Amino acid sequence: MYMSRVACLLSLSVLLSAVSGCSSERTPAFVAKSEPWQALEERQCLASGMVRTSPFLNARSSLGGPSACGAEQPFEMSAALGGRVRLTPAATLRCPMIPAVDRWVATVVEPAARFHFGASIVGMKVAASYGCRPINHKWGAKLSQHGLANALDISEFRLADGHKISVKSGWWGSSRERQFLRDVHRGACDSFTTVLGPLADRYHHDHLHLDLARHGKNGTYRVCR
Numbered sequence: 001m002y003m004s005r006v007a008c009l010l011s012l013s014v015l016l017s018a019v020s021g022c023s024s025e026r027t028p029a030f031v032a033k034s035e036p037w038q039a040l041e042e043r044q045c046l047a048s049g050m051v052r053t054s055p056f057l058n059a060r061s062s063l064g065g066p067s068a069c070g071a072e073q074p075f076e077m078s079a080a081l082g083g084r085v086r087l088t089p090a091a092t093l094r095c096p097m098i099p100a101v102d103r104w105v106a107t108v109v110e111p112a113a114r115f116h117f118g119a120s121i122v123g124m125k126v127a128a129s130y131g132c133r134p135i136n137h138k139w140g141a142k143l144s145q146h147g148l149a150n151a152l153d154i155s156e157f158r159l160a161d162g163h164k165i166s167v168k169s170g171w172w173g174s175s176r177e178r179q180f181l182r183d184v185h186r187g188a189c190d191s192f193t194t195v196l197g198p199l200a201d202r203y204h205h206d207h208l209h210l211d212l213a214r215h216g217k218n219g220t221y222r223v224c225r
């Protein structure tokens, strides 16, 4: 409770408008500010028709309720590329993340799997997607993009020949595992605005974090490390 109060005071002191996590002992407290672009981008994505439900993409009811977390129309994505690349477990994502994941898998992950291993990508292990929590689970930190269903953590890639490449062991593993993981990490920076891997910090030693946060004044800045 003490920590909750600290985080709530912290958010008031920086005059940010939406605060959550102050009412429940079980929800870690975080600082969240109102970011209208989030809702706007989600609505534009939904209106564009580029994301349609399928056996691999189910519409869910809205997430978050009265808290700063959530999305208006989240989706549960159990596979990318029209079912060819399984996501295990299924990821809960907001609309703009879905074409970004598909684009990354099609233009980066699949070509890298073919180039380095001569096999197609058939699956990816989801370490995390939606979660109403602060960045890196730190009390009083800013709301994570995971809290907006705007982030995806991938910890393992599975190939058609049975090969599994985990970020944890492969990042410093065999030469082709290292090359593959560095290629999919670097290539993700074209589809996502934040990409964090094992070189970013100790929190990302075993997965790639991908999100569509807005960075910088114009939203054009990219975080890729």
Ligand SMILES: [Zn+2]
Binding pocket: 128, 146, 151, 152, 153, 208, 209, 210
């Ligand atoms: Zn993450």
